[in-house]
Amino acid sequence: MGEDAVAAEGPDFSLGVAVADLADGAMRVGRVGSEPALLIRRGDEFFAIGAVCTHYQGPLAEGLVVADTIRCPWHHACFSLRNGAALRAPALDPVPCWRTERRGALLFAVEKIDPTERERPPPPLRLGRVVIIGGGAAGLAAAHELREEGYSGSLVMISADAAAPYDRPNLSKDYLAGSAPEEWLPLRPRDYYEDRRIELLLETRVSAIDPGARLVALEHGEPLRYDALLLATGAEPLRLAIPGAALPHVHYLRSLADSRALIAAAAPPSRRVAVIGASFIGLETAAALRERGLDVHVVAPDATPMQKTLGEDIGRLVRAEHEAHGVVFHLCESVAAIGEDHIVLASGATIAADLVVVGIGVRPLTRLAEDAGLAADRGVLVDEYLETSARGVFAAGDIARWPDRRSGEKIRIEHFVTAERQGQTAARNMLGAQERFEAAPFFWSRHYDMTIAYVGHARAWDRVEIAGSVEKKDCVVAYFCRDHRMAVATIGRDLDNLRAEVELEESTGG
Structure with a gap:
């Protein structure tokens, strides 16, 4: 999807590189012929693997090596260093992988490994x-x-x-x-x-x-x-139960058909949209429609957007980011009715709207x-x-x-x-694996050029620790409950988010 995030530059590993130049735990960016690749050393083992994640072309060189795997910094896909297999979603396709061969002081990437040829024991259960x-x-x-x-x-x-x-x-x-x-x-x-x-x-x-x-x-x-x-x-989606909620210009966003209908409705002559709800779907929709040039007003009962999930600090930043792009917020408010070309707030105020999008949960x-x-x-x-x-x-x-x-x-x-x-x-x-599900929950949310990555799950917290600067969009925000770190949100620090994922999983034996 889109252009590769990594160009095929640097040394050609198929022509050999000096073993002495690759320290234990090091990762070197280069290529194998015309394909971007990474050379990774783990003790006395050397791995040559493709440098581009197969989910959304994330740069694996900016990711994290964990044992004999590598995790993508963007959306946390995980690949085997031994054969390139995609081990964990969101990537389903393998990355290229090459055998390595040491000849004296040089290391070479040789023939490509076929991930489908790896040995797998037959499933212990036979299903019809x-x-x-x-x-x-x-x-x-x-x-x-x-x-x-x-x-x-x-x-x-x-x-x-x-x-x-x-x-x-x-x-x-x-x-x-x-x-x-x-x-x-x-x-x-x-x-x-x-x-x-x-x-x-x-x-x-x-x-x-x-x-x-x-x-x-x-x-x-x-x-x-x-x-x-x-x-x-x-x-x-949860549905509104107020006068006018069934009007044809009221939209929900869950399916591809919903998104297509919203895109069509956002075309001229529509100019003004009211988004009801200031959580992830509502605010991502607000950002997308602002990028299409519509005037956007957001109405929500919350005092701060996304406060329940991300807390006050990131919530204020999200609001400021949207306001900098022209979004108008009506917080601590609810919608009492929807008219043909406006909405009516519980306070009695009206907001002009050619289009209404409801994002109040599912x-x-x-x-x-x-x-x-x-x-x-x-x-x-x-x-x-x-x-x-x-x-x-x-x-x-x-x-x-x-x-x-x-x-x-x-x-x-x-x-x-x-x-x-x-x-x-x-x-x-x-198939009989008896494997516990212990992966740390992960999601990402994008607002214009700002992406928030979140790993773990904190339904509630009693302490927040911030490293870096939220205002500068360069931070790690950790959420604690009874001195246990339950979740971590990051902006501009993808590697820290990956490290937090590993620590959360290790703390549960996952």
């Missing part, structure tokens, strides 16, 4: 059919991981969406702003599903599941029997699970292996509420990367 309900990040990551792990049985993915799985975070970011073309959005090309023998059923709704009989009933068509089932139904789509008798409480309850109360039925993504060893609580997270990683873990556990 796996059914995945949901065509989002968790569902696709699970389907991909099943095939990567050697599962060769019937694999069906059911999605109510009209589009094949796509990059949902982009819907409120570059795509909505007009700086990313739609061809960037699909997570996989259409022929991928045929090549991997994934039966993708689009615009298909499930009416019920029967865990006892291991059946999935469709609204139209014959029921499907399964041996393992993944529920990855995601979430739906609710998990748990009806199928609840109707089937699965344990649910503010989400579908799963164990540390992401299995529900019904044997053979797993849940991942926005609906899954799992035991978090760091906080000692059951938590539910609405993050794209977390959904993908849960899909991968659930897939491996369907």
